Amino acid sequence: MTEHAVVIAGGGPAGLMLAGELALAAVDVVIVERRVSQDVDGSRAGGLHSRTIEVLDQRGIADRFLVEGQAMQVQGFAGIPLDISDFPTRHNYGLALWQSHFERILADWVGELGVPILRGCEVVGFAQDDIGIDVELSGDTSLRAEYLVGCDGGRSLIRKAAGIDFVGLDPSTSWMIAEVEMDEQPELGMRPEGGGIGPVNRVEGGGPFRVVLKEQQVEHTSEPTLHDLREALVVAYGTDYGVHSPNWISRFTDMARQAATYRHGRVLLAGDAAHVHPPQGGQGLNTGVQDAVNLGWKLAQVVNRTSPESLLDTYDAERHPVGARVLHNTMAQVALSSPDDRHQALRDTMTELLSMDEPRRRIAAMLSGLDIHYDLGAGHPLVGRRMPDLDLHTADGPTRVFTLLHDARPVLLSLGAPCGFDISPWANRVRLVDAKHDGVWELPVLGEIAAPPALLIRPDGHVAWAGDLTDPELPQALATWFGAATPAH
Numbered sequence: 001m002t003e004h005a006v007v008i009a010g011g012g013p014a015g016l017m018l019a020g021e022l023a024l025a026a027v028d029v030v031i032v033e034r035r036v037s038q039d040v041d042g043s044r045a046g047g048l049h050s051r052t053i054e055v056l057d058q059r060g061i062a063d064r065f066l067v068e069g070q071a072m073q074v075q076g077f078a079g080i081p082l083d084i085s086d087f088p089t090r091h092n093y094g095l096a097l098w099q100s101h102f103e104r105i106l107a108d109w110v111g112e113l114g115v116p117i118l119r120g121c122e123v124v125g126f127a128q129d130d131i132g133i134d135v136e137l138s139g140d141t142s143l144r145a146e147y148l149v150g151c152d153g154g155r156s157l158i159r160k161a162a163g164i165d166f167v168g169l170d171p172s173t174s175w176m177i178a179e180v181e182m183d184e185q186p187e188l189g190m191r192p193e194g195g196g197i198g199p200v201n202r203v204e205g206g207g208p209f210r211v212v213l214k215e216q217q218v219e220h221t222s223e224p225t226l227h228d229l230r231e232a233l234v235v236a237y238g239t240d241y242g243v244h245s246p247n248w249i250s251r252f253t254d255m256a257r258q259a260a261t262y263r264h265g266r267v268l269l270a271g272d273a274a275h276v277h278p279p280q281g282g283q284g285l286n287t288g289v290q291d292a293v294n295l296g297w298k299l300a301q302v303v304n305r306t307s308p309e310s311l312l313d314t315y316d317a318e319r320h321p322v323g324a325r326v327l328h329n330t331m332a333q334v335a336l337s338s339p340d341d342r343h344q345a346l347r348d349t350m351t352e353l354l355s356m357d358e359p360r361r362r363i364a365a366m367l368s369g370l371d372i373h374y375d376l377g378a379g380h381p382l383v384g385r386r387m388p389d390l391d392l393h394t395a396d397g398p399t400r401v402f403t404l405l406h407d408a409r410p411v412l413l414s415l416g417a418p419c420g421f422d423i424s425p426w427a428n429r430v431r432l433v434d435a436k437h438d439g440v441w442e443l444p445v446l447g448e449i450a451a452p453p454a455l456l457i458r459p460d461g462h463v464a465w466a467g468d469l470t471d472p473e474l475p476q477a478l479a480t481w482f483g484a485a486t487p488a489h
């Protein structure tokens with residue numbers, strides 16, 4: 001039986017990102033993927049939010065995505081546009097880039113990092129014991145691993161087989177989604193009840209078109225057909241625009257469910273396997289990629305034996321509330337999209353509110369993922385928040401904070417006068433960088449904050465500790481997050 005440290009079930013956005021993170025930490029990881037190629041049915045997710053672009057920037061790969069997409073103000077709450085161009089980030093925009101392209105670019109990176117992908121192969125079951133997990137694959141083969149991560153989408157077999165409840169709301173509305181050609185020019189744009197028609201190629205326009213239409217019924221026993229789509233177009237627009245040549249027809253609902261826990265022993269969940277919700281606000285792919293970036297370095301440290309297994313509990317503690325918040329805001333967006341007069345009045349009120357600065361900043365920071373604050377205890381306002389990508393001056397020349405994170409290793413950043421802090425007990429894990437930064441420190445929503453003299457930055461870009469290097473709590477923070485001090489040789 002082949003052995004790996006980690007088996008990832010599913011090579012979609014979450015699985016690929018996690019594999020990349022683990023490979024950077026030299027973990028022996030393999031992806032098992034049901035699809036025979038990286039091709040995605042239809043275009044699915046339409047883009048990346050600011051924080052996702054930032055996490056890709058933290059690994060030095062954001063440009064690969066930026067050159068293929070269009071940077072634009074993509075954000076909206078139930079379709080009410082929210083501009084983030086005044087946000088304090090280098091990426092004060094979203095990126096319009098279909099999921100098919102996102103996955104292709106990410107898979108290339110994972111390939112460069114040498115991660116094997118077993119394509120055309122499914123995880124069909126597993127059995128965990130005290131020291132590992134047997135992962136059964138289709139074709140009567142199996143793998144042995146220390147951990148199995150279910151990145152296998154909303155219908156996750158891993159979640160079900162682990163007996164993890166999927167708690168939440170049943171669907172109240174079903175939507176048909178398709179990519180089609182049309183003989184006549186359709187009416188483009190959003191519909192009052194949500195959905196609508198738009199060109200698949202957002203720059204050049206024209207066909208093929210992406211159609212999203214609310215259906216009359218919630219329950220369905222079979223996949224939608226071109227005939228169903230024609231009928232739905234006639235109900236919505238009075239014509240089917242001569243629709244033909246579907247590239248893809250599917251449906252989605254406003255079901256909102258979340259795994260009761262993201263970990264059961266040696267089994268972990270990330271991405272849609274851990275949370276499904278309606279696509280309003282375009283947060284699914286983004287949340288899954290950021291789950292993976294939170295989990296990757298922790299799992300790497302556990303399998304590399306630098307941290308105890310209990311570090312994995314912080315994954316659920318930090319990411320479950322983030323997922324719950326996403327479900328919550330998508331439920332509100334669905335309600336706001338109801339076409340009846342009372343909901344439309346509520347929508348007008350929200351539109352007015354979101355035209356004001358403070359509400360816009362708060363809601364936009366939530367949707368873009370820039371306001372995520374893990375509860376790591378009291379202290380400097382940066383603790384638990386994302387580290388801004390400051391310009392730095394170091395003895396080796398100018399650099400940026402995100403550049404220091406490219407290898408996914410933690411950084412102790414000292415911005416004050418050198419104080420002789422002894423990093424040697426952690427030097428094989430944590431890099432101490434002396435640097436200077438001129439300029440104000442500004443966070444989304446919070447605004448300007450006082451500059452701390454030093455910070456401990458986790459590989460996911462969140463600040464674990466901030467203060468003076470003489471702070472007696474610093475050695476404890478280093479040990480909590482990056483393992484016990486190693487005695488000097």
Ligand SMILES: Cc1cc2nc3c(=O)[nH]c(=O)nc-3n(C[C@H](O)[C@H](O)[C@H](O)COP(=O)(O)OP(=O)(O)OC[C@H]3O[C@@H](n4cnc5c(N)ncnc54)[C@H](O)[C@@H]3O)c2cc1C
Nearest residue numbers: 010012013014034045046123153271272282283284285286
């Ligand atoms: C119409 C639509 C529009 C959307 N729009 C947006 C948007 O604008 N922005 C956004 O962020 N998100 C959006 N989403 C959501 C987004 O597509 C998902 O959140 C995202 O794909 C989740 O990634 P994932 O890796 O968790 O799961 P998936 O992409 O579902 O990947 C799971 C992978 O696991 C594989 N798999 C499944 N079972 C097994 C098994 N047993 N063994 C091996 N492999 C297995 C599958 O083949 C698949 O490749 C949209 C979704 C839809 C349907």
